[in-house]
Amino acid sequence: MIETGGLIRSLSGRRAARNFHTFVINEIGHSIVTGEFPIGSVLASDAVMMETYGVSRTVLREALKTLEAKGLVEARPKVGTRVSPRSRWNFFDPQVLAWHFDAPADPEFHQSLFRSRAALETPMIALAARQRTSEQVRLLKYWCHQMETAGESIEQFGLSCLEIHGVLAETSRDPLLRSVIGVVELTLALALTRDGALSSPDYRAASVSRFQALIAAVEQGDADQAAILFESIRALDRAQVLA
CATH class of the missing domain: 1.10.10.10 (Winged helix-like DNA-binding domain superfamily/Winged helix DNA-binding domain)
Incomplete structure (x- = not known):
């Protein structure tokens, strides 16, 4: 694995x-x-x-x-x-998903990845907004700061973003919803390396801004606003991958 x-x-x-x-x-x-x-x-x-x-x-x-x-x-x-x-094929197996990073571009498959993210992330963020603890909010803010200060480090930015998704999954307290992490990692890797190059500063800055707003909504327990913001993050990644 x-x-x-x-x-x-x-x-x-x-x-x-x-x-x-x-x-x-x-x-x-x-x-x-x-x-x-x-x-x-x-x-x-x-x-x-x-x-x-x-x-x-x-x-x-x-x-x-x-x-x-x-x-x-x-x-x-x-x-x-x-x-x-x-x-x-077991498409929720993280290794099978990771191998798709080097596969020929397949817009239909990429669309499927984002449909899966939406199906799993929508209930996940609602649960997270209702059940978050102060320690989990602190972790979300920490990793968001790591995204913001990543500069040109694709590794720091990507891993920090992935950590945020992981904390939200843990906060939902639903073990099955965490299966979305492999899908998130593949879509994030594709977004970060569009056309074989490091993604634009505009994309990374927009990601940080939207995550900051998302974390604020989670901290306030506003599940509806958190769901809207999470969808905007998916839309940003989707535009980057499918452009």
């Missing part, structure tokens, strides 16, 4: 250390999601993949089991391991 924030950290060139097992999962999973291994194709034999990735049969088999659990592949007797249809 990819660590929350791992995709954002990778944008600045910092990769987390991997063991052989996670290395093989990432290599094969990334190749499937980006289309290098097409849907319906049969993966190479165990012997070929063991040589390609430099791992033992045990490591390879465990990696393939993990990918099967994510819905990306299925093993068939006398056929081999076949890439599954997209309809079987």
Whole structure:
């Protein structure tokens, strides 16, 4: 399982250390999601993949089991391991989502990401506004300040923004709503690197301003205003990704 924030950290060139097992999962999973291994194709034999990735049969088999659990592949007797249809993929798996960052641009999929954010974030922010504590508000303000002072650091800005989403999810006290974090991280990574370059200062300044207003609404317990402001943040990210 990819660590929350791992995709954002990778944008600045910092990769987390991997063991052989996670290395093989990432290599094969990334190749499937980006289309290098097409849907319906049969993966190479165990012997070929063991040589390609430099791992033992045990490591390879465990990696393939993990990918099967994510819905990306299925093993068939006398056929081999076949890439599954997209309809079987677990799109709420953070690792599957992270691999989509390098996939060809797909506006329809990107729209789906924002629909999912809206569906999960709308009840989340209402709960957060009603149940917030002074400590949670302090954390929200702290991370917003970190966004504001990030300068040109894509890592500080992105991770701080992600922390705000995480605190709001925790504040909602609904464990299932936190599943939106992987979706948020992917859309944020896409927004921060539109056209392969660091996002504009105007986008980052607008994000900070809207988060400041959102946090004020949460602190005041104004669920309706918080929902409106959260939608404006999604709209800003959506415009950046889909432009």
